[in-house]
Every structure is written in structure tokens, then in C-alpha cells.
Amino acid sequence: MIEKLLIANRGEIARRIMRSAHDMGIACVAVYSDPDASMPHVSDADVAVRLPGAAPADTYLRADLLVEAALRTGADAVHPGYGFLSEHADFARACEQAGLTFVGPPAEVIEAMGSKLAAKATMERAGVPVLPTVEVAVSEAAGAGAGEDGELARRAAELGWPVLVKASAGGGGRGMRVVTGPEGLGEALVSAAREATSAFGDGTVFLEPYVIRPRHIEVQILGDVHGTVVHLFERECSIQRRHQKIVEESPSPAVDAELRATLGVAAVTAAKAIGYVNAGTVEFLLLPDGRLAFLEVNTRLQVEHPVTEMVTGLDLVRQQLLVAEGRPLSANVLQAAVSGHAIEVRLYAEDPTQQWRPSAGRLHRFSSPEGPGLRIDSGVTTGSEVSTHYDPMLAKVIAHGPTRLEAARRLASALARAEIHGITTNRDLLVRILRHPEFLAGDIDTGFLERHDPAELGAPSASPEVEQRHAVAAALAAQAARRDQAGVLARMPSGWRNNPADLQHVSFTGGRGQVEVGYRFDRAGRLSAVTVDGAERPDIELVQCDHEAVVLAIGGVARRYGVHRVGPVSWVDGPDGSSSLEEVERFPAPGSQLAAGSLVAPLPGTVVGVRVAAGSTVAAGDVLLAIEAMKMEHEVRSPLAGLVSEVHVAAGDQVDAGRLLVVVDEVQEP
Secondary structure (H helix, E strand, O other): OOOOOEEOOHHHHHHHHHHHHOOOOOOEEEEEEEHHHOOOHHHHHEEEEEEOOOOOOHHOOOOHHHHHHHHHOOOEEEHHHHOOHHHHHHEEEEEOOOOOOEOOHHHHHHHHHHHHHHHHHHHHOOOOEEEEOOOHHHHHHOOOOOOOHHHHHHHHHHOOOOOEEOOOOOOOOOOOOOOOOOOHHHHHHHHHHHHHHHOOOOOEEOOOOOOOOOOEEEEEEEEOOOOOOOEEEOOOEEEEEOOOEEEEEEOOOOOHHHHHHHHHHHHHHHHHHHOEEEEEEEEEEEEEOOEEEEEEEEEOOOOOOOHHHHOOOHHHHHHHHHHHHOOOOOOOOOOOOOOOOEEEEEEEEEEOOOEEEEEEEOOOOOOOOOOEEEEEOOOOOOOOEEOOOOEEEEEEEEEEOOOOHHHHHHHHHHHHHHHHEEOOOHHHHHHHHOOOOHOOOOOOOOOOOHHHOOOHHHOOOOOOOHHHHHHHHHHHHHHHHHHHOOOOOOOOOOOOOOOOOOOOEEEEEEEEEEEEEEEOOOOOOEEEEEEEEEEOOOEEEEEOOOOEEEEEEOOEEEEEEEEEEOOOEEEEEEEEEEEEEEEEOOOOOOOOOOOOEEEEEOOOEEEEEEEOOOOOOEEEOOOOEEEEEOOOOEEEEEEOOOOEEEEEOOOOOEEEEOOEEEEEEOOOOO
């Protein structure tokens, strides 16, 4: 019997595991790095242990510290969650050697599947279909011999261009690059190996054919220590960005009863071939011609496990703990069936309109609607600080319904009504995906976001007209706040003048550009005039106003807007969308304007490679340097053709957002 469980993870997965463990009467131990000291998973636990370390991103990778923390707190079991050490055989072995129950498969199974290359060979021997593979030697991954006429380029051509460079260890899209021809192979290998080393501690990469428009289908498996293995149906995970899933659902709209049976047999065959125990996932590509191809076995719980839980009624974390205690799979597992449809989206702190640039900072407000068929697994709450050290996922939002359409509508509505203030997220992109005709028709594949511009799907939910209304609401809420705080003449409207013709003006910068609002109150405190960008708006009437809520009647239709202001920024949530509006500084601080051609860091992170020096000639679009943040590399490219006049950083430098990196002087054509 497990009495106390150490969770070797953070964020939403740690909170998710605690929820089931506490329901079973199991005490929980949290671990945390210094940046995570005030995060919710720490306060949710019964006790918590600080993991020391100079590099916060590496603290959760210290198996010795995790085992020592478990022993020091009297824990008798360890749950690895996902990511970090969850698929490291050495960690599972260290737990077992310390007398701790590892909630997952045996170390030997993890080891067998830890290398995608070895896993593909095992599956091929078991009769599970796989894609052809080209192994890459260490010297080739460093770029040696990977030129256009090299042996590796020849072997890649035999696969057929384009090819996919993949990391043999880990997953989540890290260490993956699409290469369309031999000229880009060397650079892709170096970049992928570097990212894989950073993320997984193993830079081994390989090549396989890049399949155009496949579907990504995976099967949940569960095995006990008595040799019983079952599948719990499939999940569709085809909508991805950077080869990482962002929308998942169960069942798949592309899978009929016959294909579901084929997938189940293949998954169970794969599991039995390696003696699988506990929860895991077997991933496949469903090719356009209907063939299946094995991808990998994830020897852990998956991010998207809630959709399986919602359609089967099973608690997979509970099942993991029962299996770890030696229990046989129960009748409700063996007889599980699919009921209804469930869809999950991953809410990320990132900007889809800026090449998925991560966003960091304080969440000033974080709330989502609750109700039947809705679930949110979150690692953050209002006030949480989102750092650049870890994956940018804030939460998973899941909806269940009798049909796929109802689940999609319920989820889109919940996301649209959520209040997420303080950082940029992919919320608007997710809402548009869920409402997109192709998605609703089930016509999805891994190329969905290549066919549909993320910058368009991720654009602010508020149209220019709606953002103007939001600016009016923000301006009126701000004046109400100033009126409430006034020490004298508190009953007088903010900005009231003896000359009734004067308007008070305020300008905001939002997602759609700059908006200037003018307004005037009469002696009775009634709004008597409104202008937007200089144009009179007699159709806008003020019904109710305080510093947190404004009701505007526009053309006779009343709409309520919630307004939350922190410093110069107002977040406005209403029935027609949400906006983030920053009040324009009327008198910019001296020296705040950078010279033309100055490129600044788009986010905090670590410089991992500088490709230019002072005096370098660059073309528009050339990569100047790369910054690693949230375990992903982000390229900084030149916006113009010119000459590099200044380089202010070197590889290894830590930079804050806004730090000057490089200056490029434009070269005029003669």
C-alpha cells in the first residue's frame, strides 16, 4: 500500500496527480525549484521540498535530489508525471534501488523504449508497421559529411524529400526539423541535436520520411503486473504546432469500428512485446492512404489523458497507483466503453502571431467558466508568475458532450469567456480552431496550421470596431476609478471642466492598433459625448459604470464589459471578445527610442548561438542569433538587408526581454 507519494514534477501535472492521490487517502510530497516556490502545486501538497540548483531548468532533472527528498520525507513511492525524468530508466532504477515504488513501467521497459531508434526495431520484429529510418552518426549530427553531395544526403534522398530530423530521446516536438532538400540538412542536424541535448541530455538524431498530411493517432494502454494489458481506445492529436500537440480528442473522427479494432490490436501487441506495465501510450501515424505506421511508445502518462478519462469514466492516475500497488486491472477497466466525445486544448503562454513566441510575466487574473462537461487542469492561478525556465503550458481545458459538435461548442465558449490577464496566450487561436469549418467536419491532419495561417487564427478576438468599444469602456472605467479615489469634489466626474465643450482624451494601444477616445460628462454626471479616433459616436450610451464594470448600449443593445486595470494596462472582457489595451504614454521618457535597425530580445532567455559579427553582410530574413526559452529555440532574423554594425551579446549570455542584441544598418542600393 502506498502511504506517501513524492511527485517528481511541477505545474498542472503535479496538481493533477495530487488530486487523485488525495482522493485515495495518499499523502503527497511536492518538489520545487526556486522560481516555483510560490506555485500552486507547492501549496497543494502536504509537504514540499526545495530542490537547490544554480540552473532552475535542471533542478527537476536531478535524480539524486529527488530520491533523497523522498527518503527524507518518508515517502514510499514516486510518481514521475510527464516530461523531466518520467522516461529515464536510470531514475526508475534509482527509485527501485532506494526501496521506493516507481509509479510507471519497470526500468527495463523504459530503457527499451527510451530510444526511438531501438523502439522502431523492436516493433518491426513484433510485426507492427514502421516507417523506414536512416541512423545519423554523432559526427554527421555535428554537420560533418552532411553536405549536399555527402553520403548522408544520398541516404536521405533514398527516403524521399522532404525528410524529418527527429531526436531519438524525448518528444514534445523538441529536436525535430523538416528538411526539404540536401542544402538544409547540415544546419538542421546541428540545430536539432543541440535542442535535443538541451531538452533530454541526449543529442542522438535520425531521419525518416516526412509524411504529408498524416493524422496523429495514439492509443492509451494499461497493463498490470499479472500480465493483463488492455487498450482504452484512441485519441486524435493531429492539430499541432512545432510538432507539438495543441488540440486532442477522443474518439477520433477518422476512426471507425474496424480501424479502432486494428489500432487496439497493434497497441496491445506492441505493449506485450516489451512486457508493458502501468499506463502508457502507443503512437501511430495514419497515412492518407489508410496505412498505419508506428511512431513511438510513451512510457508514462500523457498530457492529453483527460479526454480518455472523460469518455471512459476512468481515473487513469488512480489506475496507475493501483497497478503500482500490485492490484489486477478491475472489471470497469476490462469492460470500459466510449461514451460521448471529449476535446482538450492546451492553453499556452505564447503568441501565435509572432512565430509562437513564449510570453512570461505575472498572471494578474486567471479564471475559466465552470459547469457540467467542463474541466480545467491548471498549473497556475491568479497571481502566478510564469517564468521562461519551463514549458509554456498554463492549463489544459477539456469539454465533454454527447456529440463532437456539442463538445467543440462547449469548449470554444468556455475559452472565449475565460479571463486571462497579464500575459499573451494562444486562447484566440484555440477558439478559432474549435469553430473552424474544417475542424467541425473532422477534416484535420498535422498540416492544419500550415494551411491556415496561425497569425490569422491567433489574431485578437476583438474586431477593430469591438476594440474601439473596449477602449471606450476602459476609458470610462478609468475615470470612475479616479473619481472614487478623489480626495476633493468626489462627486464631480473625472475630467469635468467649466467649459462644457471640452472633451477629455485618452489613447490606447491594443491588438488592432491605436485608439483615441474622447468623452465628456455634463453637470449631472451623465455621459454627454463620446468620440472614437475623432469621430462622434452618438450610438454609444452609458448605462452603468464603475471601475470594474461598464455597461454600454450601442445602437440600443446593452453589453456588459468587465474591466481590470493594472498600471497603464486595461483588460476588457465582453460578449464580443477580449482586449488588452495599454494607455499611451503622452510624454515618452528620454532615450526610450532605439535607433533604426536595432534588434532587441523578444523574450527573456539564453543566447545559444550568434551567427554574425560586426561587419557581416546580411539579407532580409537571415538568422542573426538564436535564443533558448521554455526549452525551445527562437530565431532572431534580420528585418532588412544591410551591414551588421554592432553585436552586443555572445553565446551563453542571459538576456531580458528588450535587451539590445544586434544593430543592422540598411544598405541602400546604388
